[in-house]
Amino acid sequence: MDATRVCSVLAVLLAVVLGLLIAPVGAARADDLPGVGLTGTSGAPLRDGATYGVGMVIVAHFDAPVGDFGAAEQQLTVSTEPPVAGAWHWVDDRTAHWRPPQYYQPGTVVTVAPGGAPPVTFTIGASHVSVADDATKQVSVFDGGKLVRTMPTSMGRGGTEKVGNTTLSFWTQPGVYTVLDKSNPVVMDSSTYGLPINSHLGYKESINYAVRISTDGVYLHELDETVWAQGNTDTSHGCLNLNRDNAAWFYNFSVPGDVVEVRNTGGKPLQLWQNGDWSMPWDQWAPA
Numbered sequence: 001m002d003a004t005r006v007c008s009v010l011a012v013l014l015a016v017v018l019g020l021l022i023a024p025v026g027a028a029r030a031d032d033l034p035g036v037g038l039t040g041t042s043g044a045p046l047r048d049g050a051t052y053g054v055g056m057v058i059v060a061h062f063d064a065p066v067g068d069f070g071a072a073e074q075q076l077t078v079s080t081e082p083p084v085a086g087a088w089h090w091v092d093d094r095t096a097h098w099r100p101p102q103y104y105q106p107g108t109v110v111t112v113a114p115g116g117a118p119p120v121t122f123t124i125g126a127s128h129v130s131v132a133d134d135a136t137k138q139v140s141v142f143d144g145g146k147l148v149r150t151m152p153t154s155m156g157r158g159g160t161e162k163v164g165n166t167t168l169s170f171w172t173q174p175g176v177y178t179v180l181d182k183s184n185p186v187v188m189d190s191s192t193y194g195l196p197i198n199s200h201l202g203y204k205e206s207i208n209y210a211v212r213i214s215t216d217g218v219y220l221h222e223l224d225e226t227v228w229a230q231g232n233t234d235t236s237h238g239c240l241n242l243n244r245d246n247a248a249w250f251y252n253f254s255v256p257g258d259v260v261e262v263r264n265t266g267g268k269p270l271q272l273w274q275n276g277d278w279s280m281p282w283d284q285w286a287p288a
Contacts (some may be wrong), residue, residue, distance in 0.1 A: 001278055005094070006094070006139070007087075008084040015147065015209060016106075017226060023076070030099055033062070033064070033065065033066070033071070033072055033075055033115060034059050034062045034063040034064035035063040035064075035117075036061065036062050036063070036066075036076070036114045036117065037060075037061045037063075038058065038059070038060060038114060038120055039059045039061060039086070040052070040057060040058070040059060040111055040180070040256055041057050041059055041097070041178065041275050041277060042057060042180035042181050042194075042212075042215075042256060043059075043213070043238075044118045044181065044256070046058065046122060047120075047122065048118075048120045048121055048122070049121065049122065050122045051080070051122065051123050051125040051225050051255065052122055052123075052125065052255060052256055052257035053124070053125060053128055053178065053179060053254075053256060053257030053258035053259065054103040054104045054105070054106065054124055054125075054127045054128070054129070054257065054258070055098075055099075055103055055104075055176070055178040055257050055258065055278055056104070056110075056122075056124065056178070056256065056257030057097050057098065057099045057178065057257075057277045057278075058078065058097065058098040058099070058110075058112055059095065059096070059097050060076055060088075060096045060097075060098070060114065061094060061095055062093070062094045062095070063094075063169035064094070065093040065094055065195055066093050066094065066132065067093075067095070071202070072096070073096070075086050075114065075115030075116075076088065076096070076098075076113075076114055076115070077111075077112070077113040077114075077115075077141050077224075078098055078100040078110065078111070078112050078113075079110075079111045079113070079163050079211060080100070080108055080109065080110050080111070081109045081240070082105075082106070082108065084100045084104065084105075084108060084110075084237035085100060085101060086099060086100040086101070087099075087285060087286035088130075089277075089285045089286065091272065091273075092126050092250065097272075097277055098112075099277055099278070099285070101282045101286075103123075103127070103129070103259060103278075104124040104125070104286050105127075106124055106125060106126050106127050106144070107123070107124060107126075108123070108124040109121065109122075110122055110124065124257075125144060125262075126135055127142070127143065127144050127145065128141070128142070128143055128178075128253065128254065128258040128259065129141075129258070129259040129260075130142070130250075130258070130259065130260045130261070131261045131262065131263060132153060132155065132172070132220075132240055132260060132261070132262045132263065133258075133263045133264055134155055134172070134234070134263065134265040135263070135264040136259060136262040137152060137153055137154065137155070137230070137231050137232060137233075137234070138150050138151065138152055138153065138185075138231065139151040139152075139153050139220070139240065139242070139246075139250075141250070141253070143253075148151070149246070149249065150249075151242055151243075151246040151250065152230040152231030152232075152242075152243070153220075153230055153231070153240045153241060153242055154207055154223075154226045154229040154230045154231075154233060154234055154235045154236055154240075154241040155172040155234045155236060155238075155239075155240050155262075155265060156169075156170050156171045156234060156237065156238040156239075156242075156265065156267070157170050157234050157235055157236060157237070158170055158171050158234060158266050158267070159171075159263050160199065162195055163195055163196070163263070164194070164204075164232060166194045167267070168194060168195055169266055169267055170201075170236075170237050170238055171238060171240070171266050171267025171268075171272070172218065172234075172236070172238050172239070172240060172262055172264075172265050173218075173264060173265065173267045173268060173269060173270045174262050174264070174265045174267070174270065175261075175262060175267055175269050175270025175278075176205070176212065176259065176260075176261050176262075176270070176274055176276070176278035176279045177213040177214060177218070177259070177260040177261070177262065177270065177278075178256070178257055178258060178259055178260065178275060178277075178278065179211055179255065179256050179257060179260065180210070180211055180212045180213060180214070180215070180256060180275060181212050181256060181283065182209075182210060182211045182212065182251055182254060183210050183212070184208055184209050184210065184251060185206045185208045185210065186206070186207055186210040186212075186219070186221075187204065187205070187206050187207075187234045188203065188204070188205060188206075188210075188217070188219075189204045190202045190203050191204070192217065195237075199273075201237070203237075207219070207221050207222065207223070208221070208222045208244070208247065208248075209221055209222045209242075209244070209247035209248050209251040210222075211251055212276065213219075213260050214274045214275045215273065215274050215275050216274050217238075217239075218238050218239055218240075219239045219240070220239070220240040220242060220247070220250055220260070221239055221240075221241065221242065221247055222241075222242060222243070222248070223236075223239075223241040223242070223247075224243055224244055224245035227240045227243050230242065230243060237282045259278070
């Protein structure tokens with residue numbers, strides 16, 4: 001081997017050694033981390049080129065436990081145009097959620113690039129924010145800050161009931177929800193959350209124009225049987241009942257990530273696991 005080639009080899013080795021020495025503590029290569037999938041809080045994969053609502057939350061699911069959250073976050077790049085501050089919040093050692101401190105501005109373009117995997121880019125659509133107020137028993141729907149529809153509703157009747165070893169709550173919990181998905185129709189089955197179909201409060205029925213806002217089955221949906229109660233009396237197991245015209249309109253209006261704020265109801269506040277990401281104060285989401 002001639003002297004020139006020896007020098008070249010030594011230079012490469014020296015560069016590698018120096019790179020290892022000066023690499024940031026905790027830095028991780030993409031191939032050091034478990035595989036990761038990107039979804040919304042509904043569990044549906046984020047779709048490249050999709051349009052979502054101003055409350056859309058990014059969820060990263062890792063295939064195996066992550067030992068170093070900081071190193072993992074270095075490989076989970078979120079960029080926006082225009083620039084938006086935001087932070088990851090770790091739900092457990094396999095799952096992290098990302099959101100900004102406030103709702104996105106319409107038209108924001110968001111790109112998520114998990115290390116070593118193709119990026120996903122989506123756009124934030126119109127600002128759809130609905131306020132369901134149990135003090136008035138109305139759902140006020142705002143589009144771009146302008147009130148566009150007011151819908152009488154009947155929410156959770158309240159109270160609890162013990163079935164076996166499980167205590168079930170019939171409140172529509174207060175908090176900030178987002179639209180997860182929608183179905184027309186959807187089969188609602190009380191046994192899926194521990195209430196037997198043959199109990200006096202049990203049910204299994206097909207429901208039209210159903211917009212899901214919680215992971216444990218709270219929907220805004222059509223139920224003409226309770227039109228008499230909508231706007232004055234809470235009668236449901238926790239869903240927000242609407243008449244057919246309002247339910248159909250809201251179904252067509254809604255996209256995943258739209259915001260639904262529930263106010264002045266009883267029961268425990270909405271929890272993060274129920275799709276309550278926006279119910280968590282920012283100083284708890286991203287402690288200083």
